[in-house]
Amino acid sequence: MDTATLLLVTILLPLAGAVALWPVAALGTRAVRWTALAVTLATLLLTVLVIWDFYPDHVASTEREWTWLGAGEQIQFGIGLDGISVWLFALSALLMVTAVLVSWEAIDDQVPQFYALLLLLECGCLGVFAARDLIMFYVFFEFTLIPLYFLIGIWGSEDRKYAASKFFLFTLAGSLLTFLGLLSIVWWKAAYVAGGELTFSIAELAAAVQQAAGTPRAMSPGFQAVLFAALFAGFAIKVPLFPLHTWLPLAHVQAPTAGSVFLAGILLKLGSYGFVRFCLPLLPDATYLFAPWILWIAVIGILYGALIALAQHDLKRLIAYSSVSHLGYCLLGVFALNPLGLQGGTLQMVNHGLSTGGLFALVGMLYERYHTRDIQQLSGLARQVPRLAFFMLVFTLSSIGLPGLNGFVGEFLVLLAMFQRAWQEPLPGWGLHLKAISVLAVFGVVLGAWYMLWLVQRVFFGPLKHPSGGHDGAPPRDLAPREILALAPLAVVMVWIGVAPNFFLRPMDGPLREVEAAVARPLQEGLQNREPVAEKRPQTGLENLTRAR
């Protein structure tokens, strides 16, 4: 079997598993759980095989198009991986194993439906990252909403119905605009570049934009700005960026553990992935124009999320706000619009998925033992559950960016890129802004360390305190092998990324360079335009320094 077919099987396997759970349900819940685990493990195994063939950059070997739907030959069932999507694809397969394992005992109501929805969700996420065709991307993108809606709404905690509806409505409203925006690009291409033929292939669209750049056929800046706003609406809600984030803490708090893990780990990345995959290559001029604004929004999100997180005493809520903060770094990296930043931003997506996904899993385990998520009711738990505390500390350190773990690599690259960008800013008047953004972003790191370490200190150290001795008076048991199995792979990958980031960065290099090349043109034009303006301004020493270099 060639790699492309293998990839297709990998995507469809969870779907088949979800269907298979229907007959399996008759055999009882044990059989359902084991089947679900077997399917996710098989999917993970296949993913590893695909990446084995793929690594480091055999894009062609994974790309394949099958004739799909109608409208002539334009819409294809095109799948393939590249450096931008490969690790997110792998992360989806990995986190789903964790999600299945953490639900093992937590879910005892309507079990077959629960696992069927989880597997459908996995199929959707794998499909999004493998999609090479715009329609296919959108189909999978929206498809992820339905299973998660039910996961939150049926198995969530007390306020679940409101949370589920809010989540669904927010994201759907945004993504419809995104879809219209993406379609407009397709029609623009049909009208102006290729002479009337429609194509929905993402790569061909990007190539067309490149080809038309600088010619009269290119999209006008105004048109690009409108489309950018449309795309931004969907992706920014998904990420979520600062003023649009209100659905996130609610959804996280109400979702069952597996839902939180997957929501934080994968679904939020659909937004930032969408920015890298669509906004940058397809709308370079608008991206360049809007980048400083988005950077501001991102950095406000970083600080806002961090400050709100500091004030939380619900564990899930705290981590949810930390997500808002951390995803700001992804966006910061992506919209720094230089190779370092793109690499850092993309890697940070994976990092955040690992650490926050892991943290949500841990909070779920804590809740199973102590039946509370209130930090004020917990203290000194490291004595009772030392293994849990160990993993908590590892994931926390990864989250705050300790050197040697994955978070450091991502944040360092992002901040480096941001500083680089700030001192080379070609847009007159924006230089100071970017410098301010860079500096504020560094404060975000400090705040991040503060609230996360404080959380660990309050919950796991100090005098022992918990509400009435766990569920049945006896001290709760420490992590079971099943739970360690759910967490250990995440920790291993964290260390792996931390000590050998190049293994993960290498495949990203090629495709991200292409993305960067797309936005480089407006950047270069901006630089040229700046020259006369810059001559008139009194130059600061630092600017001279960068110029000289």
Next chain:
Amino acid sequence: MELHEIVSDLIIDTKGLAGGLLGAPTNTSSIALFLPELVVCATILLMLLVRLFRWGRTFHSFYVAVLGCALALAVTQPQQLLAEGGVPRIEIFTGMLVFDGFTVFLRTILLAFTVLFLILTKISGIPDREDGGDIYTLVLGAVLGMCLMASSNHLLMVFMSIEMASVPSYALAGLLKGRRLGSEAALKYSVYGAGAAGVMLYGISLLAGLVNTVHLPTMGVELAQRLPTMAPPEYMVLALAGMMVMVGLAFKLSAVPFHFWCPDVFEGAPAEVGAFLSVASKAAALALLVRVAIGLSAIVPPGLPAGQPIDQAAQTAARDLPGLFAVADEKPADNSAIGADPRAALQPMRSLLGKLIAVLAIITCTFGNLAAYGQTNIKRLLAYSTIAHAGYMMMAVPALIALAGQHPQQAQNAVSGLGIYIALYLFMNLGAFAIVAFFRNAFRSEEIADYAGLIRRCPGMVICFAAILFSLVGLPPLSGFIGKFAVFAALMDGFRLTGETYLLIVLLAGGINTAISLFYYLRVVKVMTMEPESPTRVPFALPMLSAAGMFTIAITLPTLLLILWWNWINESALGAARHLLT
């Protein structure tokens, strides 16, 4: 023209050249092309006659009806849509009706729907053996009218077919005898219907007086000649007439502001009738809207005369076949009045009609979605959802009209987008109403609140219902997405090629409406899956391994799976639209 010539023309038209008066009709003759409708007529007669005999009363009329419809579906020959070159456009019965791909497509949809609908009524047991004959007669009578609507080529036929489809529907709305709501529904429906029909007839007579013809293709030609030199009062009359005709169509489409009957009728009538009115009636009305819109806004090459072999007919097509009722049979030799491009002359008409329908579509869609939000009865909710969907489907028509001038090929694609939507909508709405009917049979309630916690009682049904509701929103990967995509693509194409901004506004309205519509569909899903079960509900069983369950699965599967393979629908719809404008 001598009388015997007219008679001979009529004979040729009706049954073809070959074989003289008594020979078998040729396959391009009016009779042959009208065969599906004739089969339906025969079925109706058979159903009525069979009950005269004692043995005929021993079995359910369902079997006669369903066999008749299946036979009619078979003689419709839907596979000819996919044939090379498409279905030729033949004007049958001296131009009163037209036979083309669109006719075949709509007939297929209507008859296939009727077969499914009949099976549904048999399973849900709405007409018992006593009533069966009456009700199925009404249903088949309405279907006959709808088939005629889809193939109307003449404003008189437009009016007659609308009436033919409506009158049985009025009776169907009052199907539940002795129920106040049902009687109220029937009364409202018929009063509204009569009013709308009157206005429409007035519009038709104004139009006939103005352009000297009511034969739709001739009307386009006439209008193209008259419009450039038309005096303002005449223009006013034309606009008025157009609007009045629209009133009749809007009533059938349940477009705002002629939608008032729809929720009341759906609430008062059984869910099965709701399914019938919301799918078949809408499909036929949309087809008719397309026909009228093309007739008023485009110049269509004349169709082939009936009764002659295709190649010979193509030659005689140039010699305009005089329709008996088509008054304008003398075309001016010089086209100087029209100018160099007769299509351009119709531009004001297109602009007017396009904007009118666009506004109607936007209002209908938005109103339907907003009003559905507050409903507590599932049938009323589905009624408003039907109104909203009529709006979505109407959105393809402004694109068609705008493109009809310079880009007939793309205009046909717009029609095919509409065709795809109709085909998919059939499964979604029939499924939704069928499940509502099964639930009603199971626990005697149609209130949304009583659906609480159904997921625990009958998970299979709820999963199917949820899939259908999400599909009605248009969420991928369910089939409703394909329909919305096809219509929106048509609008986008229209904007790209004609630069008409109102198409973009329609597109945006469609997008926003999709988001709004999620609210109320989601609410139903939420009640079914997330609310706790009411302890007072009568215990019931609705297993998937029953007739009802199997029917639900069969009707839901297309909704789930069509995303994988919908090219055949696309091809059929393209085949259906192929000779509409070229």
